[in-house]
Amino acid sequence: MTTQPRLKTSAMIASLAAEGQPxxxxxxxxxxxxxxxxxxxxxxxxxxxxxxxxxxxxxxxxxxxxxxxxxxxxxxxxxxxxxxxxxxxxxxxxxxxxxxxxxxxxxxxxxxxxxxxxxxxxxxxxxxxxxxxxxxxxxxxxxxxxxxxxxxxxxxxxxxxxxxxxxxxxxxxxxxxxxxxxxxxRVLDRFPDYRFEIGRARRLMEGEDALIISSGLMTMRAIEAADLLAERGMHVGVLHSPTIKPLDAQTILEEIQRHPQRPVYVAENHSVIGGLGESVAALLMNAGVHPEFHQIGLPDAFLDAGALPTLHDRYGISTQAMVKTLASRISLTHAS
Amino acid sequence: MQPATPRVIAPADITALRRHAYRIRRHALLMGEVQGQGYVGQALGIADVLAVAYFRAMNLRADDPQWEERDRFLLSIGHYAIALYAALIEAGVISESEIENYGSDDSMLPMSGMAAYTPGMEITGGSLGHGLGIGVGMALGLKRKRSRSRIFNLLSDGELNEGSTWEAAASAAHWKLDNLVAIVDVNDQQADDKSSSVLGYEPIADKWIAFGWTALRVDGNDIAALVDAFDTALDSADGKPCVIICDTLMGRGVPLLENRDKTHFIRVDEDEWRVALKQLDDTYANPSDAAGSEHS
CATH class of the missing domain: 3.40.50.970 (Thiamin diphosphate (ThDP)-binding fold, Pyr/PP domains)
Structure with missing residues (x-):
């Protein structure tokens, strides 16, 4: 019988980097x-x-x-x-x-x-x-x-x-x-045209099956998830919006309207209350733009202590959790 | 003491300071009358302190409130704005004609002091417990710039309830900020009750001394004593910040208000403003009774 090694509680100095990642x-x-x-x-x-x-x-x-x-x-x-x-x-x-x-x-x-x-x-x-x-x-x-x-x-x-x-x-x-x-x-090195600018969102990846709008470390996860989904024939766009306020309303609306049929997933390392997800939702309502809309974020709860990989899986913000969420939705589209 | 830089506002003697204190009180009463309300009790109580600060202790240029070499006066107790406006009017930073706009829409003299509204108002106060911490940062910044300017921060006894005041007090001593002078107005009144009933504050001086400050306690309505205290604070070069604890009487100079039941917000009826002004004039017409004259 094999047992999983017990994961240690991540200390403040824990790195988010996967093994071998620059x-x-x-x-x-x-x-x-x-x-x-x-x-x-x-x-x-x-x-x-x-x-x-x-x-x-x-x-x-x-x-x-x-x-x-x-x-x-x-x-x-x-x-x-x-x-x-x-x-x-x-x-x-x-x-x-x-x-x-x-x-x-x-x-x-x-x-x-x-x-x-x-x-x-x-x-x-x-x-x-x-x-x-x-x-x-x-x-x-x-x-x-x-x-x-x-x-x-x-x-x-x-x-x-x-x-x-x-x-x-x-x-x-x-x-x-x-x-x-x-x-x-370091993940954004892969996108040589990328520049951080206060108040600007940037498209990192193209894909017509779904759009992820993300900030913070969830953009790393979105890129990884998009790569994994692409291997399975599912193409997900990624729009990185590192400035939460002022939100880049124009870029976000243009990106959504380029492929209005795409389901939109807003992913953030934050409660689903009051962060990027609700910022984008309010933007869309005010603009009269109504795509299929989902949030990927932390629940409205005081979260558990423990090891980060466990907790990221538990609360749905790990790469694998994102892949699972998006794949089940995209499969429905492809099947129909 | 000799100032480091030439003053536009020359250091005044006791007689002149008494005159300024009288006029500061008068400006405050006139502003109170405009709105029919206001923190005039506090303004009357602190007028002598402001007179000594603005007309003796501080380097200022009336026509250039942002002059880099000025001393900075931080009013953390925003509701004392009426008192500081009166001092700024007396100093010529604000025109006397602004009195009639006090507290009105679009006035440069809002009820609670805010930096963006009023020339000479260095910070936005009102959320108590901010001023001394801002003062620590400014005093550190002045030292970085090798500036000889000083920071004066006026706090209230109620403000000593705020934990952030004591974070700042510890920090000022740690950084040896001898360019920082705190002034505590002890009038024993805060919003709900007497300050000593709300949260006991004594022994005030011992607390500041224990935090590493030089503490001076004076009758804040005695101009000669205030002059000594401010001169001592400015002369000291012992690497310690200095606090001047001023015991004041709300309503000072106007018997009608001195004798009224003390509350944070002293009630003044419509017909009493003129009576108050007359009583103030009478107080100063008779030097033996005048506020601040006891030891002068």
């Missing part, structure tokens, strides 16, 4: 060091999570421009606002749960209300740790989408994070970025 270590930290070399206004600030948000790379390169603010997220955000008031560009880092749940009022009134130039970079978006609800920012985008002036970015991989870091530094105004940290897979 990765980049600490893409945010290294990109920030590059950006800081070109712009003296950039400073780094953290609430005792520099090592876990890859800001330690910046701290080593620029110790005089790094501010350890202690485990005090409300202070982190208001002090970031103060730094921005004095003309600096603070990149402030913590976990998504703490920024969104604990420090909301400080981001809202000290930063966003005055459109201050603070970049809020937060690790452990959605289900990227097995530590349970205290660390899983499954509703951060829902919390932040209602905040005026705040740009929300959910990058896919190391390529996206590197480009988004430079784009944020050049952008005048507050930005919230959902950070993948540690050894981060």
């Amino acid at each position: 990765t980049t270590s600490a893409p945010f930290g290294h990109a920030l060091v590059e950006a800081a070399a070109a712009d003296e206004r950039i400073v780094g600030m953290t609430a005792d999570l520099g090592k876990y948000t890859d800001l330690h790379v910046f701290a080593q390169a620029y110790p005089e421009r790094h501010y350890q603010m202690g485990m005090a997220e409300q202070l982190l955000m208001s002090a970031g606002a103060g730094m921005a008031r004095e003309g600096f560009i603070p990149f402030v880092t913590t976990y998504g749960v703490f920024a969104s749940r604990r420090a909301y009022d400080f981001i809202c009134m000290a930063i966003a209300e005055e459109r201050l130039n603070v970049k809020i970079v937060c690790a452990l978006p959605g289900l990227t740790t097995g530590y349970g609800p205290s660390h899983q920012a499954t509703e951060d985008m829902a919390i932040f989408r209602g905040m005026p002036n705040l740009t929300i970015v959910d990058p896919c991989d190391a390529v996206d994070i590197e480009q988004a870091t430079h784009a944020m530094a050049a952008h005048d105004g507050p930005v919230y970025l959902r950070l993948l940290r540690g050894k981060v897979p």
Whole structure:
């Protein structure tokens, strides 16, 4: 009798990379060091999570421009606002749960209300740790989408994070970025024309059987799922929408209307409430465009602790779970 | 002390400061009359502190509220806006003609202070517990720029309820922010009740000292004592942030309001505004009774 090896609970330092997948270590930290070399206004600030948000790379390169603010997220955000008031560009880092749940009022009134130039970079978006609800920012985008002036970015991989870091530094105004940290897979290298741009969605793959609109790590999964489905003769388009707000309404509507018969799946590493899925749904309703519409995302629940591969399967955001979901729907079309 | 940079607003002596405090009170009462309401009790209580801050302690240019070398005054208690507007009018940053627009649609003087609306209003206050943290960031930024400007943050005793105030207090001491001065208005009133009943705040000075600050406690309606406290705060170069704890009397200078049951939002009837103004004028017409004159 064979037994499955018991999977270990994923720690905060767990990598999302599959075995053999190309990765980049600490893409945010290294990109920030590059950006800081070109712009003296950039400073780094953290609430005792520099090592876990890859800001330690910046701290080593620029110790005089790094501010350890202690485990005090409300202070982190208001002090970031103060730094921005004095003309600096603070990149402030913590976990998504703490920024969104604990420090909301400080981001809202000290930063966003005055459109201050603070970049809020937060690790452990959605289900990227097995530590349970205290660390899983499954509703951060829902919390932040209602905040005026705040740009929300959910990058896919190391390529996206590197480009988004430079784009944020050049952008005048507050930005919230959902950070993948540690050894981060590189998948967008495969699309040489791809460029991250705030507020822009990009078509990555063509396919007439279904369309996946995705953000964050779910774009990695969408690409993998599309590859696997193609081997089975099913062709799925992938539109990557890394900016959640402002949403690229024009590109999304054009992509849907190019093949209006395609079922649309919006995939996100976030609760099905209040994230990319509902953003796209509202866009479509307001535009009077009504494709067949599905969401792939995390349930409206406090999620289990455990090993990430187990949890991603359990909650339907693993590649295999996506393949299964899309294949059953596309097979119906092909059969009819 | 000698200022680091030339002032447009010259440091005033006690007599002149008393005159400014009187006029700040008068501007506030006139604004209160426009709306028939407002936090005039707080404005009357804090007027002496604002007079000393704006006409003695701070470097400002009335015609250039964004002057890079100015000292920055952060009003975290947004509902005290009426008091700060009165001080900004007295300082010449805001025109006196704006008084009649106080709290009206499209006015530059909204009921709660917001940076985007009003020249000289450095931050948007109102959500209490934000100001000192913003002050920490600005003080760090000023040090990065090798600026000699200072941050003044006016807090209330009620604001000491907020945990974020103490996050910021710990941080200011950690970073040795001797360019940061906190001012706490202790009038023992907050929204629901006396502050001491809502959440006991004493011993205030010991708390700040334990957090690594220099703490000074003064009668916040005694101009001479305030002058000493602000001078001490600005002269210190011990690497510590400084807090000036000011015990004030709501309604100060207007017996009608001094004697009224104290509440966060003092009631003033329509026919009482003119009485209040007359009482204020009378208070200052008789120097022996005047607010801030006890030790001058």
